[in-house]
Amino acid sequence: MAATAKSSFSRAQFESLLKRRFFFTESFEIYRTAPNFQGDNRGLYDYGPPGCALQANIVGEWRNHFVIEENIMELDCTAITPADVLKTSGHVDKFADFMCRDPAKGEYLRADHLVKGVLETRLDNHAKVVAGQGKFTKLDNATVKDFEAILAQLDNYGGPELGELIERYDIRNPNGDGKVLPPVPFNLMFQSTIGPSAAAPIYLRPETAQGQFLNFQKLLEFRRGAMPFASACIGKSYRNEISPRSGLLRVREFLMAEIEHFVDPDTSKSHERFAEIANVQLPLLDRETQLSGSTNVRSVSIVEAVHGKTAAGKALVDNETLGYFLVRIYLYLLKIGADPSRMRFRQHLDNEMAHYASDCWDAELLTSYGWIECVGCADRSAYDLTVHAQHTGSSLHVEVTRPTPIEVDAWQAELDKKVLGPRFKKDAKKIETAVSALDQETLASLADELSQKAVITVPTAEPLANGDSSVQLSGDICTIQKVKRVEHTRKYIPNVIEPSFGIGRILYSVLEHVYWHRPGDVARGVLSLPILVAPTKVLIAPLSNNAALQPVSKNLAARLRRLRIANDVDSSSTSIGKRYARNDELGTPLGVTIDFETVENGSLTLRERDSMAQVRASEDEIVQAICSLVEGRETWADIYKRLPPFTSQGQDE
Amino acid sequence: MAATAKSSFSRAQFESLLKRRFFFTESFEIYRTAPNFQGDNRGLYDYGPPGCALQANIVGEWRNHFVIEENIMELDCTAITPADVLKTSGHVDKFADFMCRDPAKGEYLRADHLVKGVLETRLDNHAKVVAGQGKFTKLDNATVKDFEAILAQLDNYGGPELGELIERYDIRNPNGDGKVLPPVPFNLMFQSTIGPSAAAPIYLRPETAQGQFLNFQKLLEFRRGAMPFASACIGKSYRNEISPRSGLLRVREFLMAEIEHFVDPDTSKSHERFAEIANVQLPLLDRETQLSGSTNVRSVSIVEAVHGKTAAGKALVDNETLGYFLVRIYLYLLKIGADPSRMRFRQHLDNEMAHYASDCWDAELLTSYGWIECVGCADRSAYDLTVHAQHTGSSLHVEVTRPTPIEVDAWQAELDKKVLGPRFKKDAKKIETAVSALDQETLASLADELSQKAVITVPTAEPLANGDSSVQLSGDICTIQKVKRVEHTRKYIPNVIEPSFGIGRILYSVLEHVYWHRPGDVARGVLSLPILVAPTKVLIAPLSNNAALQPVSKNLAARLRRLRIANDVDSSSTSIGKRYARNDELGTPLGVTIDFETVENGSLTLRERDSMAQVRASEDEIVQAICSLVEGRETWADIYKRLPPFTSQGQDE
Structure with missing residues (x-):
């Protein structure tokens, strides 16, 4: 059946079925078609009764498969998020796509999609000419190679590079052939203000993760201090896409289910239940294979992927915890109806990872739109907890008693309070706080600096009376020495493994996977949804x-x-x-x-x-x-x- | 147990338990307590693991009790809503509270809460003086009566009236005793824009209902045209409260579960399954009882409430459908742990109903904050479908074949196209559309007008070439006559009965109801949650x-x-x-x-x-x-x- 379906798949037939049976519809459709509608409902979809029931069943099974089975602590955090939080996390500065305006049409185009679309069309047309199928422009060999190279590493380019490509290859808006202005960044978060004064800016969250990170200490306490543990959040997130297309695959409001698994990095990220799934075979496409120009998927047991070594002497999958989750994701997708022959786990290339990730594997499902990222499984390292702790001064770490205390050499800064108070007056307290917050690495380099220049500069968390955000301290007031210290505890900031599920993308891709029609009759479509999730x-x-x-x-x-x-x-x-x-x-x-x-x-x-x-x-x-x-x-x-x-x-x- | 709990209830003990056990926490707490936080996190709460599991179980049972048991069509509609939709529904103009600014403190105060708080304090202080308990201002008898009368009908006052009261009684900000500026309306919806041009204004929905109304035709089709039917939506809604207090009871982001039951008004809103619940007794507090100054609840079987007559000759509850839902709501609240002795159904007074409602009963739960509206059960009549159909020109009605066709007298307008085209040119089409959209009532009055003045004014949906939004038509171009017409079908706009659940309020109130402590030990709290919903x-x-x-x-x-x-x-x-x-x-x-x-x-x-x-x-x-x-x-x-x-x-x- 699956073979029939794939070979004769018609997206038009399929989407007509989904709309006819009210799996989903564009939101506010009767407004878009009404006279004088000035709004924009693109990228917004409502699920009708079968779509909504399917979604509820997919989410219900997610709760069983992950929350109950892995004893995960589920949270429900707000979508409204103060701007400060997303400034710290890096989203205000970095969560943006580049866009080009076509002044003639008044249209905004996502710059990478524009380049991709135009170059692909030119290559297609070239191929047709070569095959004698049409009267298009033929390209010379060097240009074909250039275009292919550009398309292969499109995720590598920032705004300036995209602008250069648009200029160099005279890339224009396919709608009307107008020249476009240079790319500018567009932040993808919806912004508003909270409260009557309208002075407090907020964003709608672009992911559920931040709410979980901010609750880390409460979660640790709830788990009575025991590590590792995981939290989860199921909820809507929002991304103000520049120009949403691809139906349910790129939308502006969508349901996510995210797990944040907090783990001590010193335990090699081993996983207690790894043995239970060690022999499950996964279809893996790792970074090295992709860099060699291949997209061949290898079927590897997860124990081999984690504990074996590749030719390059590295493990295919970095650690047990990551491996454990990849398997659990795989089993979940199978349960709800994904076709294993259209599923793969692809490792991100260095340049395509989000700003917070140190490694990432995507569970991708093959659809008529190509391979679609449905679940991201990222190692966010200690990035988020570190930046939030630094910004707020709150403790977002774990402190464990050492089995036996150890003696360590440690840098220690001392301030001469008799000099400090009179010289800095009201600022003295802030300077004390700033000095005590210095970490070992900084102290080491400051000690060096102090011995050479007899003066050091220390940043302060709060501005000083004169408005400065750092202070100069001379050797008469500050000394930095190496001392012996007995440590009874070990402090660490946990690393985070994050399996992040786009429920709408999974739902759509599974629907494509289970869709077929009775032999010989394209009008008699069937959705072979597993009974577990059938509406x-x-x-x-x-x-x-x-x-x-x-x-x-x-x-x-x-x-x-x-x-x-x-x-x-x-x-x-x-x-x-x-x-x-x-x-x-x-x-x-x-x-x-x-x-x-x-x-x-x-x-x-x-x-x-x-x-x-x-x-x-x-x-x-x-x-x-x-x-x-x-x-x-x-x-x-x-x-x-x-x-x-x-x-x-x-x-x- | 319940008695022990109530008599010795300490909200401080109770809330300390909920926070200690991480049922919920204020969102972004570590940011609010951080230096230099300029944001506003009031009215935003995260549910921790037990709160989140309890919420999931309450929602799960809601799906069983309503969606599956009543075969309701569940939808998942977006929270992002184009401004046009909420303009039509009346929310842009009417969904506002009045607020007063205290320029000295820079604070905004909700005007009705300000008046209520200050007058209640004055009455309390007066009572203490009378009882010889303190040195407060004594009030004269007339003032006491005035204050009591004002408090009894606070929901009656709009902004100007509240401003007058604030002026007359010199009501000031209790924080600092500063004079406040006159009340101004503050719309409670969060506003943003969608898309890169930022030209399209959106709001976050303040209720889930509108998305359901806009999908009416698709729902009717899905139900193969059979009436009555109901849709439902479970999702977050948003209200930018002026000054949120009362913990989980007044928040800015909250989970709602709403049912829209569409019914033919000509069937007396009878309900197929009414007999199944006819003898269930409900604690009712109707409008007449309240107007008589009493808050005595009567325990009445629903069949008596719907089909019996009160002294005033009316039924206590207007129709079977409303009655059926009141019982189903009651049974649901009991199942998830509400205490029947702290539950009542209160009918809204005319002046406190939302702008769209023709009747409303609230399921209220008694908590330490007083009686809390947890479920509203409103008859929205045909309001919403009518306004959306008018605005969009879409059909949001039901058309049924009459068992036998009927002949009716109907007003009919005819335009002389030979005159129309030459005289109005490009506007002719718009005028035709406008005339054909006129309903019987309007036609009747226009016929009258035409016979007297020989010219009528007809509003047009789209502006005409000269910018006018209406046109004058004289008798030579337009005739309106009564004609005999055979009608084979009957068209009607369904009425809507809307049970609307505030899940957070229910969750909090149920927690108060199931909370008690072991005899003699206030520190040993117990939450006697039913096993069905226990986290x-x-x-x-x-x-x-x-x-x-x-x-x-x-x-x-x-x-x-x-x-x-x-x-x-x-x-x-x-x-x-x-x-x-x-x-x-x-x-x-x-x-x-x-x-x-x-x-x-x-x-x-x-x-x-x-x-x-x-x-x-x-x-x-x-x-x-x-x-x-x-x-x-x-x-x-x-x-x-x-x-x-x-x-x-x-x-x-």
Whole structure:
């Protein structure tokens, strides 16, 4: 089936199904089509009943698979975030894309997408000319090579480089062929203000992670000080994309589920439960392979990937914790319906990582838009906790008692308070704080400086009375010496491994993976969603709208509801085949028909979506079979083996 | 227990428990306490692990109780909303509170809260003087009466009236006694812009309802045209409160769960499943009772409330659909732990209803802050669908085939196209559209006008070439006549009954309801959360940290996880009594202890939180009992009856 689907996949057919069955719709559609609408609803989508139920089931299984199974501490943090927080995290300065304005059209274009689109078109046209298929401009060999090289490392370029490429290759807006202005950075966060004074700027969070980092000490306390531990947050995030396209894949408001796993870097990031998943094989595409110009995926067991060595003498995956999560992500995606043959884990190249990441593997799913990053699994090292601790002066570290105390050589700065007070007056306290905050490395270099120049400059967290944010201290007031110190505890800032799930992207990609159509009939689409996540589990369909059949279907619906099994009664007068076909498109795995035999002897038929096979048995047996399927205790093959098959009526057309 | 709790309730003790156990925390706390923080984090709260799990369970049960049980179509709509939508719905103009600025302090105060606070303080002080308890200003009898009258109808006052009261009674900022400026309206929606041009204004939604209304036609189609039906949306909404106080009860970002039940007004809003709940008794406080100056709640069966008549000859609750939802709300609140003796349904007074509502009953829970509106159940009539249809020109109505066609007298306007085109040129089309959009009522009055003045003015949806938004039409171009018409269908705009749940308010109020402390020890708090919503179902506690006990607790935890039962292993070296006490505060209903007898014969003890009673049995029996309790098949009384009690060790201290 999967092969049929892939070879004959039509995105138009597929998207028409999703819209017809109200999996999703553009938000505020009736406004966009209304006269005089000045707004912008691009990149905003509403999920309709089946999309919303599918999303709820995907999130529900995420909670089971991660939060409950890994005993993760879930948080619900606000999306509204004071600007200071995102200034510290680096998002205010760095979370931007470059855009070019086309003054003729008044359009804004994302600079890298513009370059990519135009160069790809030129290469395509060139290929057509070569193949004798059209009258386009032929390129010389050097230009073809240049274009290919540019496209291969597009993520490498910043604004100035993109501007240079646009200039050099006369890249113009494909819509109207107008020249564009040089790229300028555009921050992707939505900005607003909070409170009546409007003096306090806020952003809508672009990720859920920051809220988790800020709660680190409370989490550590909740876990009674035991490391490692993980927190999680499921919630909406916001990115003001310059020019959203690609349907559900690039949107401005989206659901994320993020885990922050905090780990002591001195434990080699080993993982307690690694042995449980050591032999699972993953499809890996590592950095070196990509740099060699290949995209060949290797199937490697995670124990080999973490504990074996590559030709370059390094492990393929850096540590057990990262490896453990890659496997758990893989198993989760399989459970909810992803096709393993269209799944890979790709390691980020150095230049494409976010500003906070030291390593990153993406779980990518292959769709008609290409390979889509659905889960990022980044090692954020100690970046975030460090910058927030520095900015706020709060403690965001772990302190553990050493099994045996150790004696260490440590640099120590001392201030002569008799001189300090009179000389610096009100600033004295701030200077004391600043000096005591100096770390060992800084102290070492200041000691050196002090011995050479007899004066050092120390930055202060708060500005001094004269407005300066640093102070000069001479040797008569400050001494820096190496001393012996007994340390009973060890302090460290945990490293963070972050599996970050884009739920909308996963949902869309899985829908592509489970979509196919009945052989020979592209109009008869089927979504083979696993029963675990299918929006509705059971269609209840009386064969005719004869009044005698109504009480049976009503009672059955109520019985299934009491078991919390989502079902839908379709008593419409359309043929049973059409009702089945509608539910195949909705991904409903099971269908129960009620006919006159039901009224006579209480038996029902149960149909399975993918095979269209049916069985017939008593209501109790059918309900028991449904429960067993929903709870994953039996497969359809099991049911079909043990209940009598049914072939006479109520067939698919 | 409930009585103990209420009589000795200390909010300080209670909130200290919630914060200590990380049910919630103020968001960005480490930033607020950092030097130089210029932001505003008031009214923003994060839920910690138990708060978040409780919230997830409350929402999960909401989905079962409403979405699955009532077969409601759930949507997930975006929070980002174009300004046009909220202009049409009335929120841009009317969703505001009045505020006064204190120029001396630079503070903004909500005007009604300011008047309320100051007058209540004056009355309190007066009462103390009368009782001989302090040296405050005594008030004369007329003033006392005035103040009481003002407080009773505070919701009645708009900005000018509040300004007059502030002037007349010299009401000042209690913080510093400064005079305040006159009240000005402050719109409560967070505003931003979308897209790089920043030309398109957006708001964060203040309710989830609008997204549902805009999808009405798609929902109707999904339901194959069958009425009535309901949609629902669970998601964050945002209100930029002027000065948030009262902890979780008045916040700027909050989770809502809203149902929009669309019903044909001609069916008297009857409800198919009304009979199932007809005899449920509800605690009702209707409008007439309140206007008579009483707050006495009557316990009335819903069938009597809907189908009986009050002394005034009206039904207490307007219709079956409203009544049905009131009962379903009541049953839901009971299930998740609300105390029925602290619950009431209060009908809104005319002047306190939202701008869109024609009737409204609030489910209120009594807390230490007074009666709190937790669920609003409003009849929004056809307001929203009507205004959106008018603004967009989209169809947001239902058209049903009449059993037998009817002949009706109808006003019909005709334009003489031979005159229209030449006279109005490019505007002709717009004028045709405007005339065809006129409803019967307008046509009737225009017919009258035309006969008297020979010219009428018709508003146009789009501005005309000269910029006018209406056109004058004379009798030579436009005729309006009454004609006979056969109608085969009936068109109507559905009315909407809207149960709207503030999840955060429910969560907080339920926590107050289930909180009590062990007799004689205020420091030993207990949260008697129903097992259905308790954050963690089972504490697993090895009696000592002897290595022999670890594998048992690990295996038991894994076994419960496989059954998707949230559990927590506490192997810390603190006494078992302290570990129980911590879990009582977390609301964990069950505790399993593992001791040396477990290693010998495999038996475990199971403790129940509220009674502290324990039983001892084999692991299989204990796990079976846990499942049975979690799934609601048995109560603790049942378990305690059938498993051997245990009293010897591992007791509460």
